[in-house]
Amino acid sequence: MEKTPTRTTSSLGMFDLLKGVGMLTIVFAHTAESYSMGTTTAITPFTFYLFAYRESLMAAFYIASGYGFRKRSIGKCVSQQLQMLLKPYLITGLATTVLHFLCHYAAFGSLESAFYETRKVFGGFALGLPHTAEYFGQTFFSCGPMWYLLALMIGWILLDVILNIFPEPYIPWAVLGTMTLGWGITLAWNAPFCIAQGMVVVPYLYLGFLAKKHKLFEKPFPRRLKRSLWAAFVLVGLIVVLTQRTDCVSLGEWTVGPFSILLDSAVGLGLLAAFLKVQRKFDNVFTRAVQSIGRRSLYIFCVHTVELTAIPWYLMADKFVDMQTVGLVIQFAVSLGSVLLVCELLSRRRDWKIQRAAQQRRRAEARKPYVARH
Numbered sequence: 265m266e267k268t269p270t271r272t273t274s275s276l277g278m279f280d281l282l283k284g285v286g287m288l289t290i291v292f293a294h295t296a297e298s299y300s301m302g303t304t305t306a307i308t309p310f311t312f313y314l315f316a317y318r319e320s321l322m323a324a325f326y327i328a329s330g331y332g333f334r335k336r337s338i339g340k341c342v343s344q345q346l347q348m349l350l351k352p353y354l355i356t357g358l359a360t361t362v363l364h365f366l367c368h369y370a371a372f373g374s375l376e377s378a379f380y381e382t383r384k385v386f387g388g389f390a391l392g393l394p395h396t397a398e399y400f401g402q403t404f405f406s407c408g409p410m411w412y413l414l415a416l417m418i419g420w421i422l423l424d425v426i427l428n429i430f431p432e433p434y435i436p437w438a439v440l441g442t443m444t445l446g447w448g449i450t451l452a453w454n455a456p457f458c459i460a461q462g463m464v465v466v467p468y469l470y471l472g473f474l475a476k477k478h479k480l481f482e483k484p485f486p487r488r489l490k491r492s493l494w495a496a497f498v499l500v501g502l503i504v505v506l507t508q509r510t511d512c513v514s515l516g517e518w519t520v521g522p523f524s525i526l527l528d529s530a531v532g533l534g535l536l537a538a539f540l541k542v543q544r545k546f547d548n549v550f551t552r553a554v555q556s557i558g559r560r561s562l563y564i565f566c567v568h569t570v571e572l573t574a575i576p577w578y579l580m581a582d583k584f585v586d587m588q589t590v591g592l593v594i595q596f597a598v599s600l601g602s603v604l605l606v607c608e609l610l611s612r613r614r615d616w617k618i619q620r621a622a623q624q625r626r627r628a629e630a631r632k633p634y635v636a637r638h
Contacts, residue, residue, distance in 0.1 A: 277555075277559070278481070278540060278543065279328040279331070279536065279539070279540075279558070280543070280554075280555035280556075280558035280559050281539050281540075281542060281543040281551060281554055281555050281558060282324060282325075282328065282535065282536060282539035282540075282543075282558065283325070283328070283557075283558030283559075283561040284553075284554035284555055284556070284557035284558030284559075284561075285539070285554060285558075286321055286324070286325060286558075286561070287557050287558065287560075287561055287564045287565075287568075288554070288557065288600070289321065290409065290568070291564075291568055291596065291599060291600050291603065292314075292596055292600075293314045293315070293318065294409070294568070294572055295577075295592060295595050295596045295599055296310075296314055296592060298577050298578055298580075298581040298592075298595065299581055299584075299588045299591065299592055300588065306508065307504060307505060307508050307510075312501075312504065312505075315504075315510040315512075316500065316501055316504045316510055317497075317500060317501075317531060317535075318510060318511070318512070319510075319511040319512065319513055319518075319524075319528045320497075320500060320527075320528045320531035320532050320535060321532070321535065322412070322513055322528075322532075323465075323468045323528040323529050323531070323532030323533075324531075324532035324533070324535040324536050324539075325412070325532075326416065326419070326465045326468035326469055326472065326532070327468050327469070327471050327472040327475065327529070327532050327533060327536055328472060328536060329416060329420070329469060329472060330423070330468060330469035330470060330471060330472020330473045330475075330476075331472040331473070331475055331476045331481075332472075332476075333420065333423065333424075333469060333472065333473045333476075335424060335427045335428065336424065337428070338421075338424055338425055338428055341420065341421055341424040342421055345417045345420055345421055346417075349413045349414075349416060349417040350417060352413065352562065352566050353389075353407075353410055353413050353414060353417075355566070356389075356410055356566040356569050356570060357386075357389030357390075357407065357410070359570050360385060360389065360408070360569060360570045360573045360574050361382060361385055361386045361389065363570055363574035363575075364381070364382050364385045364573060364574040365378050365379070365382040366574075367574050367575055367576060368381050368382060368576065371576050371579065384402075384403060384404050384405045385405050385573060385574075387399070387402065387404035387405075388404040388405040388406050388407050388408075389407045389410070391404060391456040391457070392407055392411075392414050392456050392457035392458050393405070393406050393407055393411075393454070393456060393458075394406055394407070394411040394414075394415075394458045394461055394513075394514040394515070394516070395411075395454070395514055395515050395516075397454040398454075399456075405573070406514070407458075407569075408569040408572055408573045409565050409568055409569045409572065410565070410566070410569050411458050411461060411513075411514045412565060413565065414457055414458035414461070414462065415458045415461035415462040415464075415465050415513070416462075416465070417462070418457070418458060418459060418461075418462025418463070419462045419463070419464075419465040419466050419468075419469050420469060421462075422442055422462060422463060422466050423439070423466050423469050423470055423473070426438045426439060426442065426466070435470075436470075439466050439467050439470045440467065442463050442466045443463060443464055443466055443467050443522060443525060444522055445463055446459075446460045446461070446462070446463025446464040446466075447460070447463075447464055447516075447518065447521060447522050447525065449463070449516075450464075450516025450517075451516075454516075460516060461513055461514065461516070464513065464525060465513070467525065467526070467529055468529055468532065471529055471532075471533060475533070481536070481537065481540055485537060492530065493530055493531070493533060493534035493537075494534070496527050496530035496531050496534070497530075497531050497534060499527060500524075500527050500528070500531055503519055503520060503524070503527075504519075507519050511524050511525075511528060543555070557604070560604075560607045560608075560611060563606075563607040563610050563611065564603055564604075564607055567603045567606045567607055567610070568599075568603050571599060571602060571603060572599075577595060577599075580594075580595055581595070
């Protein structure tokens with residue numbers, strides 16, 4: 265395998281290891297949800313491992329995104345987010361809808377049923393639903409893992425608006441106010457386009473922005489901060505054990521309301537610091553492989569959404585009711601392997617297009633007539 269280039273502390277590539285582990289964890293957790301061992305409401309050691317720090321991991325992803333945030337004009341920010349995030353969302357939604365229809369028809373042989381069920385998938389993407397909900401008297405499915413991209417796009421735009429219109433002393437309060445309002449919306453309304461989730465993640469993005477501004481990851485954390493992050497980590501685990509509940513951003517569920525959101529941000533910051541330390545200390549075949557997965561995180565989010573939503577994996581789970589561990593391992597291997605293969609092909613296609621465009625520019629430059637300068 266080609267060696268991963270060394271990442272500096274100011275590079276977004278510094279988070280590749282975290283992203284890689286996160287992608288593997290997300291695919292595994294979504295696979296486990298096809299089996300009763302992963303959907304039980306009781307907190308077992310297995311479900312604790314899968315879900316106790318799930319939203320802290322998502323917070324770490326958003327903090328890493330905020331690390332690359334730069335204040336710009338609101339119009340430019342909106343334009344960039346539509347290009348960078350809305351475009352892959354729309355392409356993924358279209359691919360998922362088409363493949364879902366084909367898979368459903370192939371599995372059950374009914375055009376009417378395939379059309380009816382696929383309409384729920386299409387509606388979920390059209391409305392940008394973070395979870396299954398009812399609109400216009402019709403039940404629509406969620407947009408799957410793509411809720412993350414919509415929330416990121418909305419959160420990024422909201423943070424840019426806040427930084428542009430509020431004086432610096434009032435920015436933290438505006439961020440907390442936006443978060444609290446987003447949490448309140450989840451209590452009363454299944455808001456479309458992941459609006460509430462986008463508002464809730466604003467503090468995560470802002471924390472990443474501050475971490476970059478104050479070069480937080482370029483020096484050892486103060487002892488008091490380390491203790492606070494460890495305390496948050498322990499507290500999140502205790503809350504899960506005592507309440508038998510876990511946080512879930514997409515469902516709009518936080519066990520202790522806004523306090524849980526802030527706890528997840530603290531644990532997410534600690535996870536980033538821990539993975540950075542590991543990435544700087546270890547450089548081997550395993551860490552390079554995981555970092556390679558992390559560099560393709562956007563592709564993986566999109567492709568994983570397509571296969572998770574379109575392929576009727578529950579039919580496979582039904583065949584392994586008495587051997588759930590075996591079924592889980594096989595499904596995870598097939599799912600992850602297919603996702604990584606498609607992502608590799610997409611990555612190579614992107615590289616080929618970039619090389620082709622560069623060659624065309626060089627040829628165009630070569631064909632230009634020489635004009636002597638006097």
